[in-house]
Amino acid sequence: MSTPAEVLGPAERLLNVELVDGWVVTNRITRDPGCTGQSRSACYCAKKGDETAFVKAFDFRGEEKTRTVDQLNDMTAEFINERRVHEICRDNNLTRVTTIIGSGGVEVSGEVVHYIICEFAERSLRELHPPGEEVIAPAERLLALRQVTSALEQLHGASIAHQDVKPSNAVRHDGVFKLTDLGSSSCKHLPPAPHDLEWFAGQPAYAPYELLYAERGSWEQRRLGCDIFLLGNMAFTSFVGHSITYFVVGTLPEAMKPFGDHAVRFTEVLPDLVENHRQMIPEVVNVCVPAVIAKEFLELIDTMCHPDPQRRGHPKNILGSGSRYGLERYRSKFDQLAAIARKLSVAA
Amino acid sequence: MSRHRSSLGQVIRSRQVIPRWNSADNAAALGERSAARKFTISDRVQRSLRIARQEYELHQSEATANEYVQTARILGLDQDPLAVELATKFPRVPTALARARTLRVGEGVTNPTVTDNVLTVDDHRAWASERVHHLRSVVRAASDRPLAWAELSRQFLILGEDKKSWRAMKAALQLAPENVYLTRCAVRMFTHLDQPDAALRLLQEHSGTSANPWLMAADVAIASVMGRTSRNMRHAHDVLARDRTNAHRFSELASAVATVEMERGSRKRGKELFMKSLSAPTENSLAQAQWCISQGELFAIPESAWNVSSSHEALALAARSHVDFAAMLTSCVAWFAEEPFSSRPAALASTACFDPQLRDRAKAFATLGLEYAPDNTILLNNRAVCYAYEGLTELAFADLGTAINTPGFTNFGVALATLGLVCFRSGQPLLGRECYDKCIDYFKRAGEMESALRASVHLAIEESRFDLAAGEKVLREVRDRCLRVDRSRFPELNAVLTVADQIIPTAAPARAENAPMRAMPARDQLVHFETQLLERIPSHFGVGPATLLTRDSAINSGLDVSDRSI
Numbered sequence: 001m002s003t004p005a006e007v008l009g010p011a012e013r014l015l016n017v018e019l020v021d022g023w024v025v026t027n028r029i030t031r032d033p034g035c036t037g038q039s040r041s042a043c044y045c046a047k048k049g050d051e052t053a054f055v056k057a058f059d060f061r062g063e064e065k066t067r068t069v070d071q072l073n074d075m076t077a078e079f080i081n082e083r084r085v086h087e088i089c090r091d092n093n094l095t096r097v098t099t100i101i102g103s104g105g106v107e108v109s110g111e112v113v114h115y116i117i118c119e120f121a122e123r124s125l126r127e128l129h130p131p132g133e134e135v136i137a138p139a140e141r142l143l144a145l146r147q148v149t150s151a152l153e154q155l156h157g158a159s160i161a162h163q164d165v166k167p168s169n170a171v172r173h174d175g176v177f178k179l180t181d182l183g184s185s186s187c188k189h190l191p192p193a194p195h196d197l198e199w200f201a202g203q204p205a206y207a208p209y210e211l212l213y214a215e216r217g218s219w220e221q222r223r224l225g226c227d228i229f230l231l232g233n234m235a236f237t238s239f240v241g242h243s244i245t246y247f248v249v250g251t252l253p254e255a256m257k258p259f260g261d262h263a264v265r266f267t268e269v270l271p272d273l274v275e276n277h278r279q280m281i282p283e284v285v286n287v288c289v290p291a292v293i294a295k296e297f298l299e300l301i302d303t304m305c306h307p308d309p310q311r312r313g314h315p316k317n318i319l320g321s322g323s324r325y326g327l328e329r330y331r332s333k334f335d336q337l338a339a340i341a342r343k344l345s346v347a348a
Numbered sequence: 349m350s351r352h353r354s355s356l357g358q359v360i361r362s363r364q365v366i367p368r369w370n371s372a373d374n375a376a377a378l379g380e381r382s383a384a385r386k387f388t389i390s391d392r393v394q395r396s397l398r399i400a401r402q403e404y405e406l407h408q409s410e411a412t413a414n415e416y417v418q419t420a421r422i423l424g425l426d427q428d429p430l431a432v433e434l435a436t437k438f439p440r441v442p443t444a445l446a447r448a449r450t451l452r453v454g455e456g457v458t459n460p461t462v463t464d465n466v467l468t469v470d471d472h473r474a475w476a477s478e479r480v481h482h483l484r485s486v487v488r489a490a491s492d493r494p495l496a497w498a499e500l501s502r503q504f505l506i507l508g509e510d511k512k513s514w515r516a517m518k519a520a521l522q523l524a525p526e527n528v529y530l531t532r533c534a535v536r537m538f539t540h541l542d543q544p545d546a547a548l549r550l551l552q553e554h555s556g557t558s559a560n561p562w563l564m565a566a567d568v569a570i571a572s573v574m575g576r577t578s579r580n581m582r583h584a585h586d587v588l589a590r591d592r593t594n595a596h597r598f599s600e601l602a603s604a605v606a607t608v609e610m611e612r613g614s615r616k617r618g619k620e621l622f623m624k625s626l627s628a629p630t631e632n633s634l635a636q637a638q639w640c641i642s643q644g645e646l647f648a649i650p651e652s653a654w655n656v657s658s659s660h661e662a663l664a665l666a667a668r669s670h671v672d673f674a675a676m677l678t679s680c681v682a683w684f685a686e687e688p689f690s691s692r693p694a695a696l697a698s699t700a701c702f703d704p705q706l707r708d709r710a711k712a713f714a715t716l717g718l719e720y721a722p723d724n725t726i727l728l729n730n731r732a733v734c735y736a737y738e739g740l741t742e743l744a745f746a747d748l749g750t751a752i753n754t755p756g757f758t759n760f761g762v763a764l765a766t767l768g769l770v771c772f773r774s775g776q777p778l779l780g781r782e783c784y785d786k787c788i789d790y791f792k793r794a795g796e797m798e799s800a801l802r803a804s805v806h807l808a809i810e811e812s813r814f815d816l817a818a819g820e821k822v823l824r825e826v827r828d829r830c831l832r833v834d835r836s837r838f839p840e841l842n843a844v845l846t847v848a849d850q851i852i853p854t855a856a857p858a859r860a861e862n863a864p865m866r867a868m869p870a871r872d873q874l875v876h877f878e879t880q881l882l883e884r885i886p887s888h889f890g891v892g893p894a895t896l897l898t899r900d901s902a903i904n905s906g907l908d909v910s911d912r913s914i
Contacts, residue, residue: 029406126411132440167411168403203396205418212422241440246418255376259393259424262382267526269381271494272372278490311492 010111011042011059020104023048023117025055046117053101054180056082057115074194078183081193083116085160085182088189092158096151098173098180121171121180125238131167132241137345138290141238142338144170147177148234149334152227153327155179159188161223163195164202165230167237186223200226206233206243209273210309212258213266217309224325225309231330232304236281239297240288244305247284248276273307281305292344293337300333363639364569365604366539367532367562368632369502369687372495374658375529378630379596380562397423401430413438472688472716476506487519494523498533505689508720510541521550528560535566540689544573558583565600572608581608588621596628603633610640619647626653635661642669644837660686664696671839671846673700677709684716691721698730702806702844704851707734725751725759732766741774745869745877752881760885761790765803767881771874772810779874780810786878790885798838801826805844812852819852 014025023046044055058079060072086100101117125144129136148170155162162169164184171180184201186193195201200211208229216222236244255262256269285298306312314329316322322329375381400419404412413434420431483500487493497520504513517534524530531554538547548570557563557580564580564587571578578584584605588598606621622640625633626649634656637649642665656662660683667675680697687693694717701710711734717727728751735744748770752763768783784807791800804826812819830841869877 127407127409130409130411131414166415168415198393203400203415203419204393204422205396205400205415242414243418245422249422250418253373253376255379255382257424258422262379264381265383267524268383268528271498271520271524271527271530272376274493275372275495278486278493278496308492 009059010108011057011113011115013108014042014044014055014057014106014113014115017106017108019046019055019106019115019117020102021048021117023053023055023102029054045120052120054098054118054120055115056118056183057113060112060114077191077194079114079116081187081190082183082185084190085185085187086116086118088158088160088187089155089182092154094151094154094158096147096154096176096178097182098171098178118180119173119178121173121178123172124168124180125170125172125177125234126167128172129167129238131237132239132288137341138239138293139338139341139345142293142334142341144177145231145235145238146331146334146338148179149231149327149331151177151179152231153331155185156224156227156325156327161186161227163200163223163226163230165227165234166203166206167234170234186219188219202230204245206230206237206245208305208309209245209249209258209269209307210266212245212249213264213269215266215309220325221309225312228304228312228325228327228330229309231327232301235297235334236285236301236305240284244277244281244301247280248273248307251276251280270307277302277305277307290341290344293340296333296337300330300337304330363636364573364607365565365600365632365636366569366573367536367566367600369533369536372498372529375532380532380630381529382597393423397425397428404430404434410438410440414440472506473719476503476688479503480507491519492523494520494527494530497523498530501537502533502689505537505540506720508689513537514541526555528556528562532562532566535570539570539573544570548574548576552579561587561598561601565604568601568604568608572604572611577608581605588624594628595624596630599625599627599629599633601625603629603636607636607640610645615645619645622647626650629653629656631656631659631662634659635665638662638665638669642837658682658686661693664693668696668839671842673703673706673839673843676700677706677713680713684713689720691717691724691727693717694720695724695726695730698727699840701730701733701737702840703847704737707737710734723750723754725754725757726762728754729759729762729766733769736766736769736773739773741770742869744770744773745873749877752884757884760881761787761794761796761799761803763881764790764878765806767874767878768803769806769810770869772813774869774874776871776874777810777814779871779878781807783878784810786882797833798841801829801833802838802841802844804829805841805848809848809851816852823848823852 012028015028017025019025025044025046027045029043029045041056041058044057046053046055058075060075060079083100083103086103089097090100098119098121101119103114103116105112105114107113125148129141129144148165151170152162152165160182162179162182162185164181165179169179169181170177172178184195186196186201200207204212208226210217211222211226217225233244240247249257252269252272254260256264256272258264281301282298285301286294289297303314304312311318313325314322316329317324317326370378370380372381397416397419400412400416404416406412417431417434417438420426420428425431480500480503483496483503486496487500497516501513501516501520504510504516514537517530517537520530521534531550534550535547538544538550548567551557551563551567551570554563557567564578564584567580568578568584571581584601588602588605602621602625606618606625609615609618609621618640622637622645626637629637634649634653637647637653638661641647641649654662660679664676664679664683667673667679677697677700680693684690684693684697694713698710698714698717700706701714703710711731714727714731714734717724718731721727728747732744732747732751735741735747744766748763748766751757751759757763764783764787768780768787771777771780771783784803787803788800788807791797791803804822808819808822808826810819811822827845830845833841
């Protein structure tokens with residue numbers, strides 16, 4: 001996979017440009033280089049007085065020049081999807097998701113750049129609680145996870161699946177952790193976004209196994225079930241330092257890996273995934289998680305990140321008491337474990 | 349189909365492409381678990397690596413490096429320059445995975461170390477018991493592990509606990525009913541347990557049998573074992589007729605269909621399919637082709653086909669064809685280590701019992717095989733032969749008795765020959781000659797000329813121990829007859845003739861020096877045994893008691909008993 005030369009599009013020339021409602025773009029954070037190196041989108045900070053916001057600008061003209069009309073269509077659809085999901089979150093008062101401030105288009109060098117303005121959070125969970133670092137108190141980690149669970153619960157309540165829950169997408173804003181980056185999200189009430197046709201929407205390093213092997217399932221299983229896995233994976237990564245997907249998939253025989261020389265069906269690899277999960281994960285958790293909560297934490301990981309998507313979810317929910325992919329029991333469990341860990345640290 | 353086949357002929361003359369029970373990792377490495385199409389990495393997946401790279405470049409932290417390395421490795425880009433650089437810079441990332449791998453290997457499935465010597469029963473049983481103990485605790489702690497259940501089933505099979513083996517496999521199949529690997533393991537288990545109908549039902553109920561060539565191959569083979577035609581046969585022909593890029597995937601199917609074609613008499617079509625299966629063979633399809641060649645079919649296995657790893661059965665069959673029984677035994681040791689529950693490697697290896705140099709190992713194999721298959725008549729017979737040669741005629745007689753009392757025993761010719769040997773070695777040459785004569789007669793009437801000639805050579809060897817001239821005369825007659833037989837197809841005949849050439853010239857002096865003949869079993873016992881055996885031979889063979897003229901009665905009636913022309 002060679003790295004193509006970067007081509008700056010109009011979305012990357014937004015510095016000092018005034019956007020809607022008096023927001024002025026101050027500095028660039030990242031750019032999405034796309035597949036060809038041609039810029040797809042760029043992220044900025046914008047200021048209005050003392051307030052700071054996050055701006056995501058999309059470069060449709062650049063796409064139009066270099067790509068096919070289908071891809072242009074995909075990109076506009078993704079932009080519309082992300083904006084509308086944000087609007088649904090705002091309309092439903094989802095307080096644990098970064099709120100959309102505005103959106104619109106601005107002309108730069110004769111070309112229109114479309115953008116979304118959202119709440120800005122300077123630091124993500126990845127920077128605040130570096131995964132695997134022992135200096136972070138377990139109670140703090142668990143509290144953060146509890147807040148992320150609440151955020152996800154709010155999204156699911158609005159029939160939105162985030163699909164890219166990872167430490168860098170949980171940001172602290174006004175003292176609470178919120179979920180951000182809804183670019184990979186899917187809403188049941190909106191037309192399917194282009195990424196709904198993909199195997200998975202987020203990062204492969206954190207993705208549930210079945211999506212790496214292109215296994216299709218119901219919307220709930222593929223989207224809400226995916227979020228539960230990603231949340232469990234985030235909890236695992238937070239304590240262990242590495243994702244559960246990396247451990248379980250990385251130790252498969254070469255011929256069984258998802259992007260190896262041979263294709264493998266999910267039904268074929270599932271027993272191997274279960275075997276790896278059962279062999280390694282308890283050992284790893286026992287080493288990285290305080291002994292007093294290790295057993296319950298492991299149970300949590302087992303139910304959230306079970307390789308078999310049919311067995312994912314809280315056992316009581318699976319048995320019929322509550323929503324199949326309900327998160328409230330997990331929120332309570334994180335709370336409970338955080339309290340135990342806090343008591344432990346106070347006693348110490 | 350009898351679970352334990354009763355003669356070398358049946359072991360050698362019948363073979364189907366029944367799936368091997370490899371470990372899950374081995375099966376994966378051999379490509380048995382791959383799907384038809386390779387998925388391509390989509391644009392979005394490729395973009396995720398770029399985003400991870402950008403994140404790392406922006407933050408330069410261990411966490412972002414970790415994300416990049418993890419993404420690259422999951423995408424199979426282990427050699428990505430930045431991933432390699434970051435793995436060196438932040439060693440915690442690869443170290444964690446390496447540590448995790450050791451956890452996995454620690455629990456992995458490994459067979460006992462294969463050496464040139466036959467492992468003892470205790471070695472195998474102790475190892476299998478240890479594994480059962482461990483695996484039981486594993487599935488007790490977490491019962492959702494299909495591979496652990498399947499391995500438990502395999503270990504129970506090694507210990508001869510058939511019911512427990514079936515129960516463990518049932519648990520594995522309930523957890524992963526659509527898994528191709530586990531279905532093939534179950535088919536192997538059912539075949540071993542002499543339940544081909546259950547194996548066929550399992551295959552027919554599997555949704556992937558008509559699409560997956562590995563399952564289709566098993567379906568064709570099992571139907572053939574049951575004397576039926578697979579309902580996927582026509583589809584299998586269609587699939588094989590299409591040009592395939594992944595020949596390895598279709599190798600066992602081609603081999604299974606080729607075997608059926610050969611059985612039906614379509615030898616040209618069968619050979620074509622065998623050649624197709626050999627373009628990228630599996631160990632099983634290679635063994636099948638070698639077996640077919642040993643049946644006298646004329647086609648050559650390409651040199652490159654022998655690069656297949658773990659092709660122990662094929663090597664054993666090839667060594668037998670080349671009359672290299674020492675090499676055959678060595679390959680059988682490795683074959684047996686992989687399939688300790690199977691009696692086939694032990695049965696094949698124990699046929700080397702005629703060779704004084706290999707007799708100890710052949711006997712060890714027969715004893716080992718009998719631990720797993722106590723009613724296997726070929727193993728019992730071959731061990732009886734070893735005992736008889738060692739002078740332990742009582743033990744030989746006991747083994748032979750067990751063999752003929754096994755339900756479904758039909759291998760009368762071989763039993764008569766072994767009884768003849770026991771008689772000779774018990775100091776009853778007249779009775780021994782009679783048994784050999786009856787045996788030769790039986791084989792001739794059964795149309796098994798090679799077996800008749802082999803029995804004659806054995807008679808010559810035994811005869812020479814009492815009368816060198818008589819032994820040499822018999823051997824000369826056999827050699828004359830051998831001129832009319834294509835000996836290249838009969839390695840045992842060639843080998844036993846070589847042994848006779850070495851033994852007969854020195855036989856008489858040896859007898860004179862080591863004279864004491866074992867008087868046990870008693871003559872009456874031997875006569876009774878012979879009568880019992882002859883009574884069970886179907887009348888159309890013409891060697892039953894009705895036509896029996898025992899040597900005693902012949903002598904009493906004044907007939908010349910020295911003429912034993914064959």
